[in-house]
Amino acid sequence: MILGVKVKKLIKHCDDRGFFSELIRDDEPALLSKFGQASWSMSYPGVIKAFHYHEKQDDLWFFPSGNAQVVLHDLRENSLTKGDTDVYYMGEENPIMLFIPKGVAHGYRVLGQKPATIIYFTTESYKPDNPDEKRIPWDDPSISFDWETKNR
Template sequence: MRNKKLSKLSTKFYNRTYLHYYENLLLTISCTLHFFRDSRYYKNMIEGVFIKQIKLFNDDRGFLAEVAKESDPTHRDFLLYCKKVYKTRPTIKQTIYTETYPGVIKAFHWHKKQWDIWFVLSGMAQIVLYDLRKNSLTHKETQVIFAGESNPLLIYIPPEVAHGYKVLGNEKVRLLYHVTEVYNTEHPDEERISFDDKKIGFDWRTKNK
Protein backbone atom coordinates (compact mmCIF):
# COMPACT_ATOMS: atom_id res chain seq x y z
CA MET A 1 0.00 0.00 0.00
CA ARG A 2 2.79 2.36 0.94
CA ASN A 3 4.65 1.53 -2.27
CA LYS A 4 1.55 2.37 -4.31
CA LYS A 5 1.25 5.77 -2.60
CA LEU A 6 4.93 6.46 -3.18
CA SER A 7 4.52 5.43 -6.80
CA LYS A 8 1.56 7.80 -7.25
CA LEU A 9 3.44 10.67 -5.59
CA SER A 10 6.47 9.96 -7.75
CA THR A 11 4.33 9.93 -10.92
CA LYS A 12 2.59 13.16 -9.87
CA PHE A 13 5.93 14.85 -9.18
CA TYR A 14 7.32 13.62 -12.51
CA ASN A 15 4.29 14.91 -14.41
CA ARG A 16 4.53 18.33 -12.76
CA THR A 17 8.26 18.53 -13.48
CA TYR A 18 7.66 17.44 -17.06
CA LEU A 19 4.90 20.04 -17.52
CA HIS A 20 7.02 22.79 -15.94
CA TYR A 21 9.91 21.92 -18.26
CA TYR A 22 7.75 22.18 -21.37
CA GLU A 23 6.10 25.40 -20.18
CA ASN A 24 9.57 26.94 -19.86
CA LEU A 25 10.59 25.54 -23.23
CA LEU A 26 7.44 26.94 -24.84
CA LEU A 27 8.10 30.34 -23.28
CA THR A 28 11.69 30.39 -24.55
CA ILE A 29 10.68 29.38 -28.08
CA SER A 30 7.72 31.78 -28.16
CA CYS A 31 9.67 34.80 -26.91
CA THR A 32 12.59 34.01 -29.21
CA LEU A 33 10.29 33.79 -32.24
CA HIS A 34 8.61 37.03 -31.21
CA PHE A 35 11.99 38.73 -30.85
CA PHE A 36 13.21 37.64 -34.28
CA ARG A 37 9.82 38.35 -35.89
CA ASP A 38 9.85 41.94 -34.64
CA SER A 39 13.59 42.63 -34.70
CA ARG A 40 13.42 42.64 -38.49
CA TYR A 41 11.53 45.92 -38.17
CA TYR A 42 12.64 47.39 -34.83
CA LYS A 43 16.25 47.86 -33.79
CA ASN A 44 17.38 47.48 -30.16
CA MET A 45 14.36 45.49 -29.00
CA ILE A 46 13.94 45.78 -25.23
CA GLU A 47 13.36 42.56 -23.29
CA GLY A 48 9.67 42.06 -22.49
CA VAL A 49 8.37 44.64 -24.97
CA PHE A 50 5.80 43.00 -27.24
CA ILE A 51 4.55 44.58 -30.45
CA LYS A 52 1.64 43.49 -32.59
CA GLN A 53 1.29 44.81 -36.13
CA ILE A 54 -2.38 45.67 -36.66
CA LYS A 55 -3.88 44.49 -39.93
CA LEU A 56 -6.40 46.77 -41.64
CA PHE A 57 -9.29 45.29 -43.62
CA ASN A 58 -10.22 47.89 -46.22
CA ASP A 59 -13.16 48.17 -48.60
CA ASP A 60 -15.15 50.96 -50.29
CA ARG A 61 -16.92 51.79 -47.00
CA GLY A 62 -13.76 52.31 -44.90
CA PHE A 63 -11.73 49.86 -42.87
CA LEU A 64 -11.87 47.56 -39.88
CA ALA A 65 -9.01 46.75 -37.50
CA GLU A 66 -8.96 43.90 -35.00
CA VAL A 67 -6.77 45.46 -32.30
CA ALA A 68 -6.61 42.81 -29.57
CA LYS A 69 -7.96 39.45 -28.52
CA GLU A 70 -6.94 36.89 -25.94
CA SER A 71 -5.97 34.25 -28.51
CA ASP A 72 -3.50 36.54 -30.36
CA PRO A 73 0.02 35.01 -30.50
CA THR A 74 1.46 38.31 -29.23
CA HIS A 75 -0.91 38.34 -26.25
CA ARG A 76 -0.11 34.70 -25.47
CA ASP A 77 3.61 35.55 -25.56
CA PHE A 78 2.94 38.42 -23.16
CA LEU A 79 1.05 36.17 -20.71
CA LEU A 80 3.73 33.47 -20.86
CA TYR A 81 6.43 36.06 -20.23
CA CYS A 82 4.55 37.46 -17.22
CA LYS A 83 4.05 33.98 -15.79
CA LYS A 84 7.75 33.16 -16.12
CA VAL A 85 9.29 36.48 -15.07
CA TYR A 86 6.70 38.04 -12.73
CA LYS A 87 4.82 34.90 -11.58
CA THR A 88 1.52 36.62 -12.39
CA ARG A 89 -1.24 36.61 -14.98
CA PRO A 90 -2.05 40.32 -15.42
CA THR A 91 -5.48 41.55 -16.43
CA ILE A 92 -6.67 44.89 -17.79
CA LYS A 93 -7.99 46.98 -14.90
CA GLN A 94 -8.32 50.42 -16.45
CA THR A 95 -8.43 52.02 -19.91
CA ILE A 96 -7.33 55.60 -20.55
CA TYR A 97 -7.76 57.92 -23.53
CA THR A 98 -5.62 60.99 -24.13
CA GLU A 99 -5.10 63.61 -26.86
CA THR A 100 -1.81 65.43 -27.39
CA TYR A 101 -1.18 68.44 -29.64
CA PRO A 102 1.37 68.57 -32.49
CA GLY A 103 4.98 69.00 -31.45
CA VAL A 104 4.35 68.15 -27.78
CA ILE A 105 6.70 65.75 -25.98
CA LYS A 106 5.24 63.69 -23.12
CA ALA A 107 8.14 61.87 -21.45
CA PHE A 108 9.24 60.01 -19.43
CA HIS A 109 6.96 57.97 -17.17
CA TRP A 110 7.56 54.55 -15.64
CA HIS A 111 5.84 52.19 -13.20
CA LYS A 112 6.99 49.70 -10.58
CA LYS A 113 4.22 47.12 -11.14
CA GLN A 114 2.02 48.33 -13.98
CA TRP A 115 2.08 47.22 -17.60
CA ASP A 116 0.91 49.68 -20.27
CA ILE A 117 -0.60 48.51 -23.55
CA TRP A 118 -0.66 51.37 -26.08
CA PHE A 119 -2.58 51.89 -29.29
CA VAL A 120 -2.33 55.15 -31.24
CA LEU A 121 -5.79 55.74 -32.70
CA SER A 122 -4.87 58.69 -34.94
CA GLY A 123 -1.93 60.92 -35.73
CA MET A 124 1.67 59.73 -35.63
CA ALA A 125 3.86 59.34 -32.55
CA GLN A 126 7.56 58.78 -32.06
CA ILE A 127 7.53 56.48 -29.03
CA VAL A 128 10.72 56.14 -27.01
CA LEU A 129 11.35 53.37 -24.46
CA TYR A 130 14.29 53.11 -22.06
CA ASP A 131 15.03 50.01 -19.97
CA LEU A 132 15.66 50.89 -16.30
CA ARG A 133 15.70 47.28 -15.02
CA LYS A 134 19.13 46.41 -13.61
CA ASN A 135 18.59 42.66 -14.04
CA SER A 136 17.42 42.97 -17.65
CA LEU A 137 19.46 41.77 -20.61
CA THR A 138 18.67 45.09 -22.28
CA HIS A 139 19.42 47.36 -19.29
CA LYS A 140 19.99 50.98 -20.45
CA GLU A 141 18.90 50.17 -24.01
CA THR A 142 16.71 52.67 -25.88
CA GLN A 143 14.03 51.59 -28.35
CA VAL A 144 12.28 53.93 -30.79
CA ILE A 145 8.94 53.01 -32.37
CA PHE A 146 6.90 55.01 -34.88
CA ALA A 147 3.22 54.22 -34.43
CA GLY A 148 -0.07 55.66 -35.60
CA GLU A 149 -2.32 55.85 -38.61
CA SER A 150 0.35 54.89 -41.14
CA ASN A 151 1.79 52.17 -38.88
CA PRO A 152 -0.88 50.80 -36.52
CA LEU A 153 0.67 48.87 -33.62
CA LEU A 154 -0.31 47.46 -30.24
CA ILE A 155 2.62 47.96 -27.86
CA TYR A 156 3.09 46.16 -24.53
CA ILE A 157 5.36 48.13 -22.16
CA PRO A 158 6.72 46.33 -19.06
CA PRO A 159 7.12 47.77 -15.55
CA GLU A 160 10.37 49.72 -15.02
CA VAL A 161 10.64 50.58 -18.70
CA ALA A 162 10.47 54.36 -19.06
CA HIS A 163 8.19 55.50 -21.89
CA GLY A 164 7.24 58.68 -23.65
CA TYR A 165 6.39 60.07 -27.05
CA LYS A 166 6.53 63.07 -29.35
CA VAL A 167 3.67 64.03 -31.65
CA LEU A 168 4.84 64.14 -35.28
CA GLY A 169 3.30 66.18 -38.09
CA ASN A 170 0.40 68.63 -37.87
CA GLU A 171 -2.26 66.34 -36.42
CA LYS A 172 -2.77 65.66 -32.73
CA VAL A 173 -2.21 62.15 -31.40
CA ARG A 174 -5.13 60.24 -29.93
CA LEU A 175 -3.78 57.51 -27.68
CA LEU A 176 -5.79 54.73 -26.07
CA TYR A 177 -4.02 52.60 -23.51
CA HIS A 178 -4.88 49.77 -21.16
CA VAL A 179 -3.16 49.34 -17.79
CA THR A 180 -2.91 46.41 -15.40
CA GLU A 181 -3.31 48.48 -12.22
CA VAL A 182 -6.08 50.87 -11.12
CA TYR A 183 -4.70 54.37 -10.58
CA ASN A 184 -4.35 55.11 -6.88
CA THR A 185 -4.45 58.87 -6.18
CA GLU A 186 -2.95 58.46 -2.70
CA HIS A 187 -0.17 56.08 -3.68
CA PRO A 188 0.23 56.33 -7.47
CA ASP A 189 2.45 53.83 -9.27
CA GLU A 190 3.82 56.67 -11.35
CA GLU A 191 7.44 57.79 -11.58
CA ARG A 192 8.77 60.55 -13.81
CA ILE A 193 12.02 61.37 -15.56
CA SER A 194 12.66 64.56 -17.53
CA PHE A 195 12.35 64.25 -21.32
CA ASP A 196 15.91 65.62 -21.67
CA ASP A 197 17.46 63.45 -18.95
CA LYS A 198 21.22 63.19 -19.58
CA LYS A 199 21.45 59.53 -18.56
CA ILE A 200 18.89 58.55 -21.19
CA GLY A 201 20.39 61.06 -23.60
CA PHE A 202 17.72 60.87 -26.29
CA ASP A 203 17.73 63.55 -28.99
CA TRP A 204 14.09 64.39 -29.80
CA ARG A 205 14.94 66.71 -32.69
CA THR A 206 13.84 65.70 -36.17
CA LYS A 207 16.94 64.99 -38.23
CA ASN A 208 16.77 66.22 -41.82
CA LYS A 209 18.60 63.82 -44.10
Protein backbone atom coordinates in the same frame (compact mmCIF):
# COMPACT_ATOMS: atom_id res chain seq x y z
CA MET B 1 14.78 45.41 -28.96
CA ILE B 2 14.36 45.89 -25.21
CA LEU B 3 13.67 42.60 -23.46
CA GLY B 4 9.93 42.04 -22.88
CA VAL B 5 8.72 44.72 -25.31
CA LYS B 6 6.25 43.32 -27.86
CA VAL B 7 4.89 44.75 -31.10
CA LYS B 8 1.63 43.62 -32.67
CA LYS B 9 1.12 44.75 -36.25
CA LEU B 10 -2.56 45.52 -36.73
CA ILE B 11 -4.43 44.06 -39.67
CA LYS B 12 -7.02 46.28 -41.31
CA HIS B 13 -9.91 44.56 -43.08
CA CYS B 14 -10.93 47.14 -45.68
CA ASP B 15 -13.88 47.32 -48.01
CA ASP B 16 -16.08 49.95 -49.65
CA ARG B 17 -17.57 50.93 -46.26
CA GLY B 18 -14.27 51.58 -44.46
CA PHE B 19 -12.22 49.23 -42.32
CA PHE B 20 -12.27 47.04 -39.20
CA SER B 21 -9.30 46.04 -37.04
CA GLU B 22 -8.95 44.11 -33.77
CA LEU B 23 -6.79 45.77 -31.13
CA ILE B 24 -6.62 43.22 -28.32
CA ARG B 25 -8.35 39.93 -27.59
CA ASP B 26 -8.79 37.89 -24.44
CA ASP B 27 -7.15 34.92 -26.17
CA GLU B 28 -3.92 36.92 -26.67
CA PRO B 29 -2.34 36.53 -23.22
CA ALA B 30 1.03 37.43 -24.71
CA LEU B 31 -0.02 41.11 -24.79
CA LEU B 32 -1.60 41.76 -21.37
CA SER B 33 -1.46 39.43 -18.39
CA LYS B 34 -4.68 41.00 -17.07
CA PHE B 35 -6.93 43.99 -17.69
CA GLY B 36 -6.71 46.94 -15.32
CA GLN B 37 -7.86 50.04 -17.17
CA ALA B 38 -8.33 51.56 -20.64
CA SER B 39 -7.54 55.25 -21.14
CA TRP B 40 -7.74 57.79 -23.96
CA SER B 41 -5.67 60.97 -24.39
CA MET B 42 -4.90 63.57 -27.07
CA SER B 43 -1.77 65.71 -27.45
CA TYR B 44 -1.07 68.63 -29.76
CA PRO B 45 1.64 68.72 -32.47
CA GLY B 46 5.18 68.95 -31.13
CA VAL B 47 4.24 68.02 -27.55
CA ILE B 48 6.66 65.75 -25.71
CA LYS B 49 5.18 63.62 -22.93
CA ALA B 50 8.15 61.91 -21.34
CA PHE B 51 9.38 60.08 -19.37
CA HIS B 52 7.62 57.92 -16.82
CA TYR B 53 7.70 54.28 -15.73
CA HIS B 54 5.78 51.90 -13.51
CA GLU B 55 6.82 49.42 -10.85
CA LYS B 56 3.64 47.29 -10.92
CA GLN B 57 1.83 47.78 -14.22
CA ASP B 58 2.46 46.97 -17.85
CA ASP B 59 1.16 49.27 -20.60
CA LEU B 60 -0.18 48.56 -24.08
CA TRP B 61 -0.18 51.62 -26.37
CA PHE B 62 -2.06 52.39 -29.61
CA PHE B 63 -2.24 55.65 -31.59
CA PRO B 64 -5.42 55.54 -33.76
CA SER B 65 -4.96 59.07 -35.12
CA GLY B 66 -1.95 61.26 -35.69
CA ASN B 67 1.61 60.00 -35.45
CA ALA B 68 4.11 59.76 -32.62
CA GLN B 69 7.75 58.99 -31.95
CA VAL B 70 7.71 56.64 -28.96
CA VAL B 71 10.88 56.25 -26.92
CA LEU B 72 11.54 53.41 -24.46
CA HIS B 73 14.48 53.14 -22.06
CA ASP B 74 15.14 50.02 -19.98
CA LEU B 75 15.68 50.88 -16.29
CA ARG B 76 15.37 47.32 -14.93
CA GLU B 77 18.40 46.31 -12.86
CA ASN B 78 18.37 42.63 -13.80
CA SER B 79 17.50 43.06 -17.47
CA LEU B 80 19.85 41.95 -20.24
CA THR B 81 18.89 45.17 -22.06
CA LYS B 82 19.34 47.55 -19.05
CA GLY B 83 20.30 50.99 -20.36
CA ASP B 84 19.09 50.30 -23.92
CA THR B 85 16.89 52.84 -25.69
CA ASP B 86 14.45 51.92 -28.49
CA VAL B 87 12.41 54.18 -30.77
CA TYR B 88 9.11 53.29 -32.45
CA TYR B 89 7.11 55.34 -34.94
CA MET B 90 3.42 54.70 -34.34
CA GLY B 91 0.11 56.03 -35.53
CA GLU B 92 -1.83 56.35 -38.74
CA GLU B 93 1.26 55.61 -40.83
CA ASN B 94 2.22 52.54 -38.76
CA PRO B 95 -0.77 51.05 -36.88
CA ILE B 96 0.78 48.84 -34.20
CA MET B 97 0.14 47.93 -30.59
CA LEU B 98 3.22 48.38 -28.36
CA PHE B 99 3.53 46.41 -25.12
CA ILE B 100 5.70 48.20 -22.53
CA PRO B 101 6.72 46.13 -19.50
CA LYS B 102 6.97 47.57 -16.00
CA GLY B 103 10.38 49.09 -15.31
CA VAL B 104 10.79 50.42 -18.86
CA ALA B 105 10.63 54.22 -19.05
CA HIS B 106 8.46 55.50 -21.88
CA GLY B 107 7.33 58.68 -23.51
CA TYR B 108 6.41 60.17 -26.87
CA ARG B 109 6.58 63.20 -29.13
CA VAL B 110 3.72 64.09 -31.46
CA LEU B 111 4.89 64.24 -35.08
CA GLY B 112 3.39 66.19 -37.95
CA GLN B 113 0.87 69.01 -38.05
CA LYS B 114 -2.12 67.40 -36.35
CA PRO B 115 -2.83 66.15 -32.83
CA ALA B 116 -2.17 62.53 -31.90
CA THR B 117 -4.62 60.40 -29.97
CA ILE B 118 -3.44 57.53 -27.80
CA ILE B 119 -5.55 54.72 -26.40
CA TYR B 120 -3.75 52.63 -23.85
CA PHE B 121 -4.48 49.63 -21.70
CA THR B 122 -2.85 48.88 -18.37
CA THR B 123 -2.70 45.83 -16.13
CA GLU B 124 -3.57 47.93 -13.05
CA SER B 125 -6.14 50.65 -12.41
CA TYR B 126 -4.85 54.14 -11.62
CA LYS B 127 -4.83 54.87 -7.90
CA PRO B 128 -4.82 58.66 -7.29
CA ASP B 129 -3.77 58.24 -3.65
CA ASN B 130 -0.84 55.97 -4.54
CA PRO B 131 -0.05 56.28 -8.26
CA ASP B 132 2.30 53.71 -9.79
CA GLU B 133 3.97 56.37 -11.88
CA LYS B 134 7.55 57.52 -11.47
CA ARG B 135 8.61 60.55 -13.52
CA ILE B 136 11.88 61.33 -15.29
CA PRO B 137 12.45 64.62 -17.17
CA TRP B 138 12.16 64.44 -20.96
CA ASP B 139 15.75 65.66 -21.27
CA ASP B 140 17.29 63.58 -18.47
CA PRO B 141 21.04 63.18 -19.14
CA SER B 142 21.04 59.55 -17.95
CA ILE B 143 18.75 58.67 -20.90
CA SER B 144 20.29 61.32 -23.15
CA PHE B 145 17.72 61.06 -25.94
CA ASP B 146 17.79 63.70 -28.68
CA TRP B 147 14.16 64.57 -29.51
CA GLU B 148 15.06 66.82 -32.47
CA THR B 149 14.00 65.77 -35.97
CA LYS B 150 17.04 65.02 -38.12
CA ASN B 151 16.72 66.50 -41.59
CA ARG B 152 18.25 63.95 -43.95
